[in-house]
């Protein structure tokens with residue numbers, strides 16, 4: 001049985017590593033990844049294309065074998081004891097194979113037979129993903145978004161405690177993305193822990209309570225979304241940007257010079273900036289609070305990571321990693 005403390009982390013990996021060996025040598029897809037997904041809520045698993053998200057998920061589900069490291073689901077070591085916990089996990093990793101000429105209900109009834117649940121569970125799953133009204137239409141007549149919702153409905157047949165969704169909004173238009181987002185938010189609110197992998201940040205930010213950002217198979221940052229976003233930043237204009245920067249940095253603020261203005265990150269209220277500058281004899285012409293978003297954080301982290309990485313080889317202990325931890 002899983003220990004109580006183990007249950008606090010629904011997913012935990014330690015030193016997880018995956019190398020693929022091909023004709024051109026070895027490629028590190030996942031490098032020493034310590035992933036910790038707490039119970040409850042929606043956890044974003046974010047990274048650019050090719051950063052190792054799918055490979056990590058495939059290892060968690062026993063579909064790929066790690067080169068090194070350990071993994072646990074609900075505190076139970078996997079893949080060794082995966083059969084004990086897999087019944088609590090729903091996953092959409094690749095496009096599931098549904099019969100194109102069957103309706104959504106017929107497709108789910110087929111699956112329900114293999115999972116050992118009845119018609120009532122199928123109807124409930126269809127309602128939860130908002131397909132109740134279209135349940136008799138043939139699968140091949142569905143939009144991409146409806147197909148994705150049916151894939152999620154299929155995972156709900158076994159009432160999972162953990163739902164792993166790999167890029168569920170890939171290829172969807174904005175309306176489809178919003179539908180899936182609302183669905184995921186509803187599942188999170190209903191107590192299912194969701195691991196949501198994506199490279200689209202703006203929409204993920206709206207549903208995730210916590211997130212892990214990876215680049216080149218390596219963790220760049222992890223934590224609650226509000227902590228990842230950090231303090232408020234301000235954009236300001238001042239006659240002598242170099243002197244202003246020096247004064248603000250001397251007061252402990254992080255300052256970046258951007259096309260004629262300064263970007264300042266601080267936990268203090270905006271009038272603190274005004275006071276520091278006035279004390280140095282500098283006066284602002286403009287001060288605007290800028291709401292940080294996950295996309296900016298993500299782009300900053302992954303851009304620095306790309307610069308520090310050597311393609312196709314195991315990235316060393318990057319300074320970026322040290323910085324964000």
Ligand SMILES: Nc1ncnc2c1ncn2[C@@H]1O[C@H](COP(=O)(O)OP(=O)(O)OP(=O)(O)O)[C@@H](O)[C@H]1O
Pocket residue numbers: 020021022027028029047048049050051052053054055056199
């Ligand atoms: N079976 C495989 N054989 C060789 N290399 C692989 C294999 N699967 C993945 N890779 C490589 O591992 C790296 C990580 O790929 P992965 O699919 O895990 O990334 P991802 O973050 O899920 O990307 P995407 O957002 O594009 O799906 C890539 O460089 C990819 O080419």
